[in-house]
Amino acid sequence: MKVDVRIATREDLPAILSIYNQGIEDRITRLEQDPKDMAYIDTWFSQHNRRYPVFVATVGSNVVGWADLHPYSHRFAYADVGELSVYVERAWRGKGVGQALLRNLEIYAVEHGFHKLVLATFPFNQAGQGLYRKMGFREVGVFRRHGKLGGKWVDVMWMEKPLV
Numbered sequence: 001m002k003v004d005v006r007i008a009t010r011e012d013l014p015a016i017l018s019i020y021n022q023g024i025e026d027r028i029t030r031l032e033q034d035p036k037d038m039a040y041i042d043t044w045f046s047q048h049n050r051r052y053p054v055f056v057a058t059v060g061s062n063v064v065g066w067a068d069l070h071p072y073s074h075r076f077a078y079a080d081v082g083e084l085s086v087y088v089e090r091a092w093r094g095k096g097v098g099q100a101l102l103r104n105l106e107i108y109a110v111e112h113g114f115h116k117l118v119l120a121t122f123p124f125n126q127a128g129q130g131l132y133r134k135m136g137f138r139e140v141g142v143f144r145r146h147g148k149l150g151g152k153w154v155d156v157m158w159m160e161k162p163l164v
C-alpha cells in the first residue's frame, strides 16, 4: 500500500470533515461533542496558510487521513513552536498512515524554521500516544481536570518534540 502525503486543497474538505467527525464520535480526540458541518470546516481551513498548512494522506484517489500545523500560541516568544493534530480514517488506522503524515509534517516544519512541535492528547488515547512516542515525542506532563468533555472535567497530556 502506497501512502502519499500532500498539502490539502478545498476539494479535500468533505473527506477531511468526515474524518474529523469520526474523531469527535470516538470521544478520544477532542474536547468537542457535536459533529461539525461544512461551514465550520471551511472556516477552520481558512485559518491555515503556507506556514500552518493542512496535509492529507491519500491512497490512490482516497483521502485516508489528515494532519495540520497550527500556532501553539500567538505570543511572539513562541512563534517557532508548532502545534499539530493528526486524524486517520477509521478503516485505515494501524496501517502506517499516521506515521506517514507525521513524518511529512515534521520535514515541512523543519524546512519552515520551526524549533519544536507540541500537541495535546487525552492520557487514555493509547493509539495517539503510541504514534507520538514512536515518532520521538516525549510526555511533558498532564494537566489534571483541564478540559470539559460531555460536561465532565478530563485530564489533558502535553507532548513535545524538539526539531533542532
Ligand SMILES: CC(C)(COP(=O)(O)OP(=O)(O)OC[C@H]1O[C@@H](n2cnc3c(N)ncnc32)[C@H](O)[C@@H]1OP(=O)(O)O)[C@@H](O)C(=O)NCCC(=O)NCCS
Pocket (backbone or CB within 6 Å): 023, 026, 028, 029, 086, 087, 088, 089, 092, 093, 094, 095, 096, 097, 098, 099, 100, 120, 121, 122, 125, 126, 127, 128, 129, 130, 131, 132, 134
Ligand atoms: C492516533 C492515530 C492518528 C494513529 O494513526 P495510525 O495510522 O493508526 O498509526 P500508524 O499505523 O501509523 O501506527 C504508528 C505507530 O503508532 C502506534 N499505534 C498505532 N495504533 C496504536 C494503538 N491502537 N495502540 C497503541 N499504539 C498504536 C504504534 O507504535 C505504531 O507503530 P507500529 O505499527 O510499528 O506498532 C489514529 O489511530 C487515529 O486517527 N485515531 C483517532 C484520532 C486521534 O486519536 N488522533 C490523535 C489525537 S491526539
